[in-house]
Amino acid sequence: MDSCIFCSIIKKEIYAEILFEDDEIISILDINPMNYGHALIIPKEHSDDFLSTSSHLIPNLFLSAQKVAKALKSSLNPDGINLVANNGVYAGQSVFHTHIHVIPRYRDDGFQFKLDLKTYNDSDFLHFADKIRKQLS
Numbered sequence: 001m002d003s004c005i006f007c008s009i010i011k012k013e014i015y016a017e018i019l020f021e022d023d024e025i026i027s028i029l030d031i032n033p034m035n036y037g038h039a040l041i042i043p044k045e046h047s048d049d050f051l052s053t054s055s056h057l058i059p060n061l062f063l064s065a066q067k068v069a070k071a072l073k074s075s076l077n078p079d080g081i082n083l084v085a086n087n088g089v090y091a092g093q094s095v096f097h098t099h100i101h102v103i104p105r106y107r108d109d110g111f112q113f114k115l116d117l118k119t120y121n122d123s124d125f126l127h128f129a130d131k132i133r134k135q136l137s
């Protein structure tokens with residue numbers, strides 16, 4: 001796709017620090033890391049987001065995320081690792097080419113998901129589950 005920064009990286013038109021690549025996937029260091037080593041796992045075939053990614057690429061996408069997560073663990077010894085995929089502007093997506101963030105986390109790194117958690121009442125619990133289940137069957 002024209003003017004997609006990740007497509008340009010995949011075509012080696014733009015510099016990126018590549019961790020690994022195969023026929024389907026490239027993994028690079030994020031240019032503005034949450035913590036050093038923050039990696040991105042990117043399918044080479046352009047899709048705007050995770051929902052529109054070809055299903056045949058999903059196994060390798062997650063296998064690659066696991067592979068990089070293990071390499072982060074053994075190289076940087078973080079206390080934890082987040083896997084994150086932002087889908088849509090309101091979910092924080094800024095590059096509209098599918099990618100998964102693999103983020104090393106440390107006990108005192110200060111990042112928090114500041115959540116105002118909701119609770120379900122009994123009928124809502126069933127209502128939302130039914131609504132979603134209908135689309136899965």
Ligand code: 5GP
Binds near residue numbers: 017030086094096
């Ligand atoms: P999103 O906000 O879409 O979930 O994540 C996009 C990520 O891509 C951001 O964390 C951002 O720092 C990273 N990014 C944007 N442009 C570039 C670039 O040119 N090179 C690299 N390596 N990362 C980039």
Ligand code: ZN
Binds near residue numbers: 046096097
């Ligand atoms: Zn692209």
